[in-house]
Amino acid sequence: xxxxxxxxxxxxxxxxxxxxxxxxxxxxxxxxxxxxxxxxxxxxxxxxxxxxxxxxxxxxxxxxxxxxxxxxxxxxxxxxxxxxxxxxxxxxxxxxxxxxxxxxxxxxxxxx
Amino acid sequence: xxxxxxxxxxxxxxxxxxxxxxxxxxxxxxxxxxxxxxxxxxxxxxxxxxxxxxxxxxxxxxxxxxxxxxxxxxxxxxxxxxxxxxxxxxxxxxxxxxxxxxxxxxxxxxxxxx
Numbered sequence: 178x179x180x181x182x183x184x185x186x187x188x189x190x191x192x193x194x195x196x197x198x199x200x201x202x203x204x205x206x207x208x209x210x211x212x213x214x215x216x217x218x219x220x221x222x223x224x225x226x227x228x229x230x231x232x233x234x235x236x237x238x239x240x241x242x243x244x245x246x247x248x249x250x251x252x253x254x255x256x257x258x259x260x261x262x263x264x265x266x267x268x269x270x271x272x273x274x275x276x277x278x279x280x281x282x283x284x285x286x287x288x289x
Numbered sequence: 290x291x292x293x294x295x296x297x298x299x300x301x302x303x304x305x306x307x308x309x310x311x312x313x314x315x316x317x318x319x320x321x322x323x324x325x326x327x328x329x330x331x332x333x334x335x336x337x338x339x340x341x342x343x344x345x346x347x348x349x350x351x352x353x354x355x356x357x358x359x360x361x362x363x364x365x366x367x368x369x370x371x372x373x374x375x376x377x378x379x380x381x382x383x384x385x386x387x388x389x390x391x392x393x394x395x396x397x398x399x400x401x402x403x
Contacts, residue, residue, distance in 0.1 A: 218396050219384075219394035219397045220384075225391045276335055277323060280332065282332050
């Protein structure tokens with residue numbers, strides 16, 4: 178399947194700090210999705226990106242679709258304890274039909 | 290909107306038995322459904338993609354006779370783990386989309402095979 182690499186693998190930050198994470202692919206993507214997963218639950222959609230260069234916000238979250246179409250970034254501003262969880266990027270490759278693949282994940286811990 | 294319900298939330302079964310997991314889209318028509326498997330502290334691994342009324346497309350390495358997927362209607366897909374063994378114990382998550390909309394996920398099923 179498609180390989181999506183996320184970095185960093187894990188982050189430990191103080192409450193109030195900003196967070197940045199990214200996702201890279203070896204092939205071009207035409208859609209990037211960002212999800213958050215809490216333990217024992219399914220992922221929840223945060224932001225969807227559909228065009229290269231697109232910058233989209235959802236509250237304190239901002240995500241960008243990289244110009245090369247091979248990467249995407251997610252930023253969280255002024256982190257709070259409930260931001261704790263695992264963040265995944267996901268998307269379909271151009272030649273993978275309808276299949277959606279997930280990144281390796283970034284685990285975020287917010288220290289109050 | 291875009292609610293996906295997965296049932297059961299958890300199941301414990303004996304080795305050799307079969308287990309069926311249901312995935313329902315409650316307020317939209319799921320033209321495509323996806324089944325993922327997730328091991329602890331790992332990412333979601335796509336198992337198969339199914340379109341309503343068609344046979345599922347399985348990812349390389351996923352045994353289609355082991356993991357039977359049925360997507361008989363626009364609101365329901367089922368995954369049956371046949372002749373389950375302890376190594377099949379995992380967290381199984383379904384997702385669904387209508388047309389080209391983003392994926393929406395169920396809350397997952399924790400399968401434990403003893």
